[in-house]
Amino acid sequence: MLTRIILLSVILFVTGCSSHQKQNTPFIDKLALSVKNGGFEMEDYWVWGASVIKGEDGKYHMFASRWPKKYPFFIGYIFNSEVVRAVSDNPGGPFKFQEVVLKPRANEYWDGRMTHNPTIHKYGDTYLLFYIGTTFKGEKPTPEMLVQPLSDEMVEFERKTYGSIRIGLVTSNSIFGPWERSDEPILKPRIGKWDNNITTNPAPCVADDGSILLVYRSNVPEKGTRLGVAKADKLGEPFKRIRDTYMKFHVEDPYIWWVNDHYEMIAKDQSGKLTEEYQAGVHATSIDGINWIVSKPPKAYSRNITWDDGTTINFGSFERPQLLIENGKPVCLYCATGDGPGGFRNANRTWNVATPFKK
Numbered sequence: 043m044l045t046r047i048i049l050l051s052v053i054l055f056v057t058g059c060s061s062h063q064k065q066n067t068p069f070i071d072k073l074a075l076s077v078k079n080g081g082f083e084m085e086d087y088w089v090w091g092a093s094v095i096k097g098e099d100g101k102y103h104m105f106a107s108r109w110p111k112k113y114p115f116f117i118g119y120i121f122n123s124e125v126v127r128a129v130s131d132n133p134g135g136p137f138k139f140q141e142v143v144l145k146p147r148a149n150e151y152w153d154g155r156m157t158h159n160p161t162i163h164k165y166g167d168t169y170l171l172f173y174i175g176t177t178f179k180g181e182k183p184t185p186e187m188l189v190q191p192l193s194d195e196m197v198e199f200e201r202k203t204y205g206s207i208r209i210g211l212v213t214s215n216s217i218f219g220p221w222e223r224s225d226e227p228i229l230k231p232r233i234g235k236w237d238n239n240i241t242t243n244p245a246p247c248v249a250d251d252g253s254i255l256l257v258y259r260s261n262v263p264e265k266g267t268r269l270g271v272a273k274a275d276k277l278g279e280p281f282k283r284i285r286d287t288y289m290k291f292h293v294e295d296p297y298i299w300w301v302n303d304h305y306e307m308i309a310k311d312q313s314g315k316l317t318e319e320y321q322a323g324v325h326a327t328s329i330d331g332i333n334w335i336v337s338k339p340p341k342a343y344s345r346n347i348t349w350d351d352g353t354t355i356n357f358g359s360f361e362r363p364q365l366l367i368e369n370g371k372p373v374c375l376y377c378a379t380g381d382g383p384g385g386f387r388n389a390n391r392t393w394n395v396a397t398p399f400k401k
Contacts, residue, residue, distance in 0.1 A: 068325075068337070068339050068341070069308065069323075069325040069337065069341075069342040069343075070323075070325075070339075070341050070342055070343055070344065072372070072399050072400055073343060073375060073397050073398075073399060073400070074397065074398045074399060074400045074401075075348050075349060075350040075397075075398075076347050076348065076349055076350065076395055076396065076397040077134035077135060077349075077350055077395075077396045077397070077398070078349035078350055078351055078353070079136060080130075080134040080135035080136050080137075080395075080396045081134075081135050081136065081137065081376070081393055081394045081395045081396045082104055082106055082128050082135060082136065082137040082393060082394045083136075083391075083392075083393035083394070084108055084139060086110065086111050087108040087109065087110060087111060088108060088109050088110075088111055088113075088115050088118065088119070088392050089106055089107070089108050089378075089392055089393050089394060090106065090107045090108075090119070090123075090158075090362065090378045090392055090394070091106055091107050091158070091159050091160065091362040091364070091378050091394070092104050092105070092106045092137075092362070092364055092376035092377075092378065092394035092396075093105045093106070093160050093161040093162045093364045093376070094133065094162070094364070094366045094374065094376060095162045095163070095164065095169070095217070095366065096366075096368065097129075097217035097218075098216065098217060099217070101129050101130065101131055102129065102130045102131070102132065102133050102135075102137075102366070103127055103128070103129050103140075103162070103217050104127065104128045104129070104130070104135075104137045104376075104394070105125060105126070105127055105143065105160040105161075105162045105171060106125070106126055106128065106160065106394060107119065107123045107124070107125060107126075107157075107158045107159060107160065108123070108124060108126050109122035109123045109124065110122060112185045113185050113188055114185075114188050114189065114190070114387070115380075115386055115387065115389060115392065116386035116387050117188050117192075117200060118185075118188060119156070119158055120156060120176065120200060120203050120204055121155065121156060121178070121182055121183055121188075121203065122156065122182070123156050123157060123158040124142055124144060124145065124146065124156070124157055125142070125143045125144040125157045125158070125160045125171075125173055126139060126140075126141065126142050126143060127139075127140045127141050127143050127217075128140055133366050133373055133374040133396065133398060134374065134396045134398055135396050137394075143160075143171070143219070143221065144157040144160075144173065144175075144212065144221070144223070149177050149178065149179055150177075151177060151225060152175060152176075152177055152206070152208055152210070152225075152226065152227050153173075153174075153175020153176065153177065153208070153210055153223075153227070154175075154177040155176060155177045155178055155182070155203075156175060156176045156177070156203075157173050157174070157175045157210075158173065158174050158175070159173055159174045159242070159243060159244070159362070160172070160173045161173070161244060161245065161246065161297075161364060163246055163247075163248055164248070165248050165252075165254070165277045167215060168213050168214070168215060168277065169213065169214045169215070169216070169217055170211060170213055170246065170248075170254075170277070171211070171212045171213070171214070171221065172209065172210070172211050172228075172244040172246050172256075173209075173210055173211075173212070173244070174207050174208065174209055174210065174241075174242050174243070174244065175207070175208060175210050175227070176203055176204070176206045176207045176208070177203075177206060178199070178202070178203045178206070183196065183199070190387075204240070205239065205240060206240075207240040207241070207242050208227035208229065208230060208231075208240070208241050208242075209227055209228055209229045209241045209242065209244045209256075209258060210223075210224060210227050210228060211224065211228045212224070213277075227241070228256075228280075228281050229241045229244075229256065229258060229272055229281050231260065232283075235286070236260065236262055236268065236270075236287065236288050237258075237260035237268075237270050237288070238260075239260055239261045240260055240261060241258050241259075241260060242258065242259050242260070243258060243259035243294060243295055243296065244256060244257075244258055245257040245258065245296040245297055245298045245307070246298070247298040247299055247300055247305060247331075248300070249300050249305075250300065252275075252276045252277070253273060253274065253275055253276065254273065254274045254276070254277065254281075255271065255272075255273050255298060255305065255331040256271070256272045256273065256274070256281050257269055257270070257271055257296045257298050257307070257331070258270055258271075258272065259294050259295075259296075260288070262288060266292060266312065267292070267294045267312065268288035268289060268292075269288060269289040269293065269294070269296060269309075270283065270285060270287075270288055270289075271283065271284055271285040271289075271331055271332055272284060273331070284331070284332060285332045289334060291316060291324075291326075291334075291336065292311075292312045292313050292315070293309035293310060293311055293312055293316070293324055294309065294310050294312055295309055295310040295361055295362050295363060296308070296309040297309070297363050297364050297365055298331075299365060299367055299372070300370075301370070303329075304327055304328060304329050305327065305328045305329075305330075305331050306325070306326070306327050306328075307325070307326045307327070307328070307334060308323050308324065308325055308326075308342040308343070308363045308365070309323065309324055309326070309342075309363070310322075310323060310324075310361050310362075310363065311323065311324040311340075316336055316340050317340050317341040317342075318341075319341065319344060319345065320345075321345065321359070321360070321361070322341055322342075322343060322344050322345055322360075323341065323342035323343035323344075323360075323363055323377075324336060324337075324340050324341065324342055325337040325340060325341070325342040326340075342363070343360070343363065343375065343377070343397070344360075345357045345358075345359075345360040347360070347395070347397075357379045357380075357384075358380065358381075358382055358383045358384020358385060358388060358389070359378070359379055359380045359384055359385070359386070359389065359392075360377045360378075360379050360395075361377060361378050361379070362376075362377060362378040363375060363376070363377050364376045364377075371399075372399050373398065373399055374396055374397065374398045374399065375396070375397040375398075375399070376394055376395065376396055376397075377394070377395050377397070378392065378393075378394055378395075379392065379393065379394075379395050380392040380393075
């Protein structure tokens with residue numbers, strides 16, 4: 043009898059360990075090879091930030107940012123970015139341009155002159171497209187006016203325009219639109235608080251109870267970018283801060299999703315202190331969306347990529363991570379990248395890379 047009990051205990055222990063290990067496979071080990079000739083790129087445009095969802099037509103629709111290459115990459119987006127939609131028959135692409143989704147409108151609107159950083163989600167039968175926007179008065183700067191070094195006047199113009207960045211939301215019952223566009227942002231900076239500068243980089247997550255968690259970024263003087271947390275009880279309700287202070291770890295470009303009973307996050311490790319690789323991806327989890335624990339091992343993805351033809355590359359930039367989620371599980375990772383040694387001012391070409399998950 044004692045032998046049977048001991049044997050049963052061993053079996054349960056081994057089974058439990060195997061199950062635990064399977065459930066806790068490091069995020070980076072779940073990724074397959076990146077699709078070398080996939081993703082999304084547009085000639086004569088800078089392309090950045092890809093968010094993909096399966097539409098009612100059974101195809102995969104990518105929402106991304108673009109702005110003309112005649113403008114410098116880093117500062118050009120502030121005055122010229124627009125959100126576009128591209129389509130593919132499969133998650134890896136290549137995706138083909140279809141339309142401009144959020145066109146510029148009059149400068150009296152908060153998002154009248156620029157839209158950027160789209161992230162697409164579903165709430166029941168409603169598509170939710172979160173993004174950031176800004177506006178400015180006067181004429182749009184010419185490409186020559188944005189060449190470094192900027193004039194004092196242009197530095198001030200850029201500072202004021204950047205300072206008006208806010209988070210918005212448009213909705214539609216169809217992936218093809220029309221999109222209902224609000225005259226007000228959904229999250230504004232708070233005077234006197236740590237996030238009194240801007241609200242940007244929205245990372246929404248629709249939970250099983252219908253609530254929408256929204257992790258966002260702002261800039262803290264002398265401490266760089268930081269993340270905050272807001273929440274709406276349901277679609278249509280206002281977003282309210284549920285965390286009054288910023289997260290301690292130094293990351294940006296978060297993406298959040300819901301797994302059974304908890305939230306998960308991937309984000310760009312700004313300094314590389316969490317992952318031991320400068321601006322690699324970090325993985326974290328949270329029960330309440332407020333307090334986050336960095337995973338062990340922490341790395342979600344690397345800037346060292348292996349293509350599906352076996353060749354490798356070390357990208358200078360690999361940012362804005364977004365996931366395609368199907369049936370509650372990640373199917374493909376999308377990151378924005380550029381050629382060159384890295385940094386926003388060193389690229390001659392930018393595009394969005396697709397990296398499927400292992401089956």
